[in-house]
Amino acid sequence: MNAGEWQAIELAREVLRLPERASLAEIKRNYRRLSKQYHPDAAESGSAGSGEQMYRITAAYELLMRYCTEYRFPLKREEAEDAGLDPYDPEDWWQARFGPNPLWGNRKPKRR
Incomplete structure (x- = not known):
């Protein structure tokens, strides 16, 4: 993995507000919590930037899930x-x- 990919993973970690070490369950939990908070259709979000924030949250989640699924070892x-x-x-x-x-x-x- 090169430096650019690691930077993208670090940014995704920050967007999802994750600690340095996180399990799949923690990644999914934070994604769902932030999705409820920033989804454009949610009653409490209502702000103009919620759609853009939701896009960043989803992109970060997809990047971390792709990284986690590509990490394979013999079972x-x-x-x-x-x-x-x-x-x-x-x-x-x-x-x-x-x-x-x-x-x-x-x-x-x-x-x-």
């Missing part, structure tokens, strides 16, 4: 083992998703 143990990973080893899990540790490279630190 079956056999698939993980075929890829050379031990699904129960936290270091293998980390390296499969975020790459090797810049200090250690591909080798794992020795445990004592």
Whole structure:
């Protein structure tokens, strides 16, 4: 993911008023809450900019949902083992998703 995509995700997070770490349930909950507040047909919104704000909220929600659905990892143990990973080893899990540790490279630190 490049810097522009990360900036778009950060902006979407701010539009939906999410913390730095959020679950899918929190993303959906904030989207629904803000949609009720800013929807042009809602009785309390009535302001002229509510349509534009609703557009930003929907675009932010769609971007975050697209990001969350594209993040995939093996769900079956056999698939993980075929890829050379031990699904129960936290270091293998980390390296499969975020790459090797810049200090250690591909080798794992020795445990004592």
